Each structure stands twice: as structure tokens, then as C-alpha cells.
Amino acid sequence: MSDSAHDDDHVYLSLAEGHDDGSDARWAFGTGFEDPLHGVDTTVPEGVDPVELAATCVELADDALVSAQRLAEWCTRAPELEEEVALANIGLDLLGQARLLYARAGQVDGTGRGEDAYAYFRDADDFRNVTLAELPIGDFAFSVARLLVLSSWRLAHFERLAAHQDPVLAAIAAKGAKELTYHRQYAAEWAVRLGDGTEESRRRMRTAFDQVTPNLDELFTAYDVRSEVVEVLRQVTEAAGLTLPPVPPAPGAGRDGRHTGHLVPLLAELQSVARAHPEATW
Amino acid sequence: MVSVTATAAEDVRRALSIAERVPDPELPMLTLADLGVLRGVEVTGDGTVVASLTPTYSGCPAMAEMRAGVATRLRAAGYARVEIRTVLDPPWTSDWITPEGRRKLTEHGIAPPAAAPRGPVTLSLLPTRRTVPCPRCGSADTEETSRFAATSCKALWRCRACREPFEYVKEI
Numbered sequence: 001m002s003d004s005a006h007d008d009d010h011v012y013l014s015l016a017e018g019h020d021d022g023s024d025a026r027w028a029f030g031t032g033f034e035d036p037l038h039g040v041d042t043t044v045p046e047g048v049d050p051v052e053l054a055a056t057c058v059e060l061a062d063d064a065l066v067s068a069q070r071l072a073e074w075c076t077r078a079p080e081l082e083e084e085v086a087l088a089n090i091g092l093d094l095l096g097q098a099r100l101l102y103a104r105a106g107q108v109d110g111t112g113r114g115e116d117a118y119a120y121f122r123d124a125d126d127f128r129n130v131t132l133a134e135l136p137i138g139d140f141a142f143s144v145a146r147l148l149v150l151s152s153w154r155l156a157h158f159e160r161l162a163a164h165q166d167p168v169l170a171a172i173a174a175k176g177a178k179e180l181t182y183h184r185q186y187a188a189e190w191a192v193r194l195g196d197g198t199e200e201s202r203r204r205m206r207t208a209f210d211q212v213t214p215n216l217d218e219l220f221t222a223y224d225v226r227s228e229v230v231e232v233l234r235q236v237t238e239a240a241g242l243t244l245p246p247v248p249p250a251p252g253a254g255r256d257g258r259h260t261g262h263l264v265p266l267l268a269e270l271q272s273v274a275r276a277h278p279e280a281t282w
Numbered sequence: 283m284v285s286v287t288a289t290a291a292e293d294v295r296r297a298l299s300i301a302e303r304v305p306d307p308e309l310p311m312l313t314l315a316d317l318g319v320l321r322g323v324e325v326t327g328d329g330t331v332v333a334s335l336t337p338t339y340s341g342c343p344a345m346a347e348m349r350a351g352v353a354t355r356l357r358a359a360g361y362a363r364v365e366i367r368t369v370l371d372p373p374w375t376s377d378w379i380t381p382e383g384r385r386k387l388t389e390h391g392i393a394p395p396a397a398a399p400r401g402p403v404t405l406s407l408l409p410t411r412r413t414v415p416c417p418r419c420g421s422a423d424t425e426e427t428s429r430f431a432a433t434s435c436k437a438l439w440r441c442r443a444c445r446e447p448f449e450y451v452k453e454i
């Protein structure tokens with residue numbers, strides 16, 4: 001029919017047009033944050049415990065939201081512009097996953113809460129993210145090691161969740177797995193490049209692996225994907241000419257709401273605008 | 283306005299042709315149909331037009347724009363009741379970009395995606411020799427400069443033959 005967009009088919013046509021019902025009113029691209037599950041069948045299938053399903057969604061959403069916030073801290077600070085763009089993109093994928101998961105939790109936990117209620121109006125004790133996600137960004141090597149661990153762990157779990165009885169969670173996981181594959185690849189390549197690089201980059205990468213390994217047991221307590229994750233870490237450390245430090249037993253804390261002192265200030269920044277203007281629309 | 287004599291089938295065709303032409307906000311040379319985001323259009327018994335869209339990436343900020351774009355144009359065409367449905371399953375794949383969409387991307391200096399992998403991808407750290415032909419000069423002598431670019435769906439490449447940088451729509 002048409003070869004290209006017509007003049008009157010301007011991409012932002014809908015921004016300029018007001019509607020009587022106001023439902024589509026947005027003032028700029030990306031505003032009008034509506035339900036990311038808009039128009040999705042919200043039924044909870046027979047045999048799925050809604051309370052458990054909501055808790056599962058919130059845990060996974062909290063991991064993603066807190067990780068996205070840490071990744072965003074690299075904006076203007078990354079070693080190269082390309083890396084800044086990469087980390088921001090990875091954060092954006094995770095933020096998208098968090099939004100979908102919070103929205104699903106709100107549909108099934110009986111509260112009817114929207115994504116903002118979970119992201120902005122819960123305190124640190126209510127967050128269920130694993131503590132590794134909330135640690136400060138450290139240097140680039142630490143952020144790479146953490147991204148490698150978290151993306152491998154989440155990917156292995158998402159591949160299983162894609163067969164979950166709840167079709168919405170299954171679909172979010174199937175989609176997310178494709179994105180996480182890119183995140184893992186990115187982190188793995190950087191870990192090899194740094195580990196196999198200069199004396200200084202090698203020292204930093206080795207230190208970074210030493211720093212993340214004490215947090216691994218918490219991840220494996222949450223999801224039984226130890227063999228997949230350890231296999232990836234072995235593959236990467238070997239290619240980087242490093243050795244994977246032993247994984248000390250340190251069962252979870254974040255999933256029980258017990259966090260490091262780093263989560264409170266992270267949330268204070270993340271939530272400050274929403275809490276200052278609780279009625280605001282974006 | 284919608285003719286009262288229009289048959290249901292004609293009505294669906296007309297609504298579809300309107301929805302199909304909505305441009306993508308981030309790749310405006312493509313329509314939502316070219317991109318494979320528009321999954322279908324139906325008209326229910328009470329005359330509601332239901333358009334189904336599948337998001338490209340979980341965090342794609344253009345999704346709200348796409349929904350609004352389709353709804354605005356359908357309303358402007360006289361459909362009073364419009365409903366936009368998000369379809370998450372199956373997830374969007376770059377394989378859904380139509381041949382027409384691929385042609386338009388190339389024409390605008392953006393390399394279209396290679397075939398997407400099926401099923402779980404294992405981590406590979408071996409040097410990969412992938413070829414993404416330069417959309418400007420066609421040379422295969424190109425290299426990736428960044429796997430992430432201005433939008434979620436693209437990577438940055440450059441051509442060693444004509445020296446031009448170009449974007450590549452990632453296979454996913």
C-alpha cells in the first residue's frame with residue numbers, strides 16, 4: 001500500500017492531538033506511563049496460588065529494578081561512551097522487566113496496586129532483591145563481574161520460568177531470557193578482555209571476582225541454578241586466565257528482607273521525586 | 283466515517299490498512315506492520331476495533347507511543363471504540379521484520395537483522411566472524427563497534443571499505 005510514512009502520518013501525531021476522554025494525553029515521547037500489561041488477559045490459571053505468584057514476581061522485579069538503578073549510575077562515568085550506552089541499555093531492559101513483573105504482581109495479589117506502588121512506595125525492609133544487586137557500583141571490573149553473575153543467574157532461572165503455569169509470567173520470562181543473553185555476552189566479553197588485558201586490568205578483574213563470590217550462595221539459595229552459573233563463570237575465568245575463587249556458604253538475606261546498608265540510600269534517591277509528589281503523573 | 287453498508291470483512295480490512303500504516307516512533311521509515319509489532323486487527327460484534335501489538339523489548343519506551351499512534355489514527359478514521367491489546371506470547375523476534383521492512387532499513391542506511399537464534403543460546407567466547415554487509419556500499423568488510431546503541435534494538439557497526447559508521451538491527 002504505502003511505501004513510506006505520509007506527511008500526515010507524523011510519528012508524534014498522537015502527541016499533538018487531544019482526546020475528549022484524555023486517555024492518550026501525553027506531553028512528550030515516553031511520557032504517559034501506562035500499564036505495561038495493558039490489554040493482557042489477567043486471569044490467574046487454576047492451580048496457581050496468587051499469593052505465591054505475586055511474591056515471585058516482586059522478587060524478580062526488585063532484583064531488576066535495583067540492578068537497573070545501579071547500572072544507571074554509570075551514566076557519565078563509564079570508561080567509554082559505548083560502555084555507558086551499553087550499561088544504560090541493559091538497565092533499560094531490566095527496568096522494562098521490572099515494570100511488567102510489578103504490574104503482574106498487582107493484578108494477582110488482590111491489592112490492585114500499580115507498578116509505582118511497588119517501586120516508589122515500599123521501604124527497604126519490603127524489598128526482596130538479592131543483596132548482590134544493591135552493592136555500590138565499585139569500579140568497572142566489579143560492575144562487569146556482578147552483571148555477569150546476575151545475568152547468568154537470572155537467565156538460567158528465566159529459561160525455567162518460561163514454562164511456568166502462569167502464562168503472563170512465562171511470557172515475561174521467555175522475552176527476558178533473550179535480553180539477558182545479550183547482557184551475559186556483554187559482561188563475559190568484558191571480563192575476558194580485562195582479565196586477559198594489562199597487569200592492572202587483570203588485578204582489578206581478579207579482585208572483582210573475589211568480591212562477588214561471597215554473594216553467590218545467596219543466589220543459589222534463591223534459585224537452584226548453581227551448575228549453570230558456575231559453568232559460565234568457569235568458562236569466563238578460564239578464557240580470562242583467572243581462577244574462580246571458591247564459593248563460601250552464605251545463604252540468603254535479601255529474599256528475607258534483610259539488606260546491607262546500601263539499599264536505603266539507593267531507594268532514597270530512586271523514590272525521592274515520587275514521594276515528594278505522590279499525586280504526580282508522568 | 284465508517285459506512286453503515288460496509289461488510290464486516292471490509293471493515294476489518296479498512297481498520298487493518300489504517301493500523302498497518304502507523305509509523306514506528308524510533309524507526310519512522312518503518313510501519314508497525316513492517317516491524318512485525320502489529321499482530322492483528324479485528325472488529326468485534328459491537329464495532330470495537332481491537333488491535334494487537336507485541337513489544338519489541340521489555341523496556342522499549344516507544345510502546346506507549348505505538349499504542350497511542352494506532353488508537354489515534356483509528357479514531358481519526360471514524361472508529362469510535364478502539365481497544366489496544368498487548369500480546370506477550372510469542373515474544374517479538376527480529377525475524378518478524380518483513381522483507382519490505384528490511385528493504386526500507388537498508389535504504390535508510392541501517393543494516394537489517396540476520397536470522398535470530400532459536401531456543402537458548404550458550405555463551406561463546408570464541409572470536410566470531412560475523413558478516414553484516416554495509417548498507418551503504420555492500421562491502422562485507424565491516425566490524426561491530428558497540429553491541430548497544432541509541433535504541434534497544436540496534437548495535438553500532440562501521441564499514442572498513444567506505445569508512446561509514448552504520449546501525450545494525452540486532453537479531454533477537
Ligand SMILES: [Zn+2]
Pocket residue numbers: 416417418419420421441442443444445446
Ligand atoms: Zn560501506
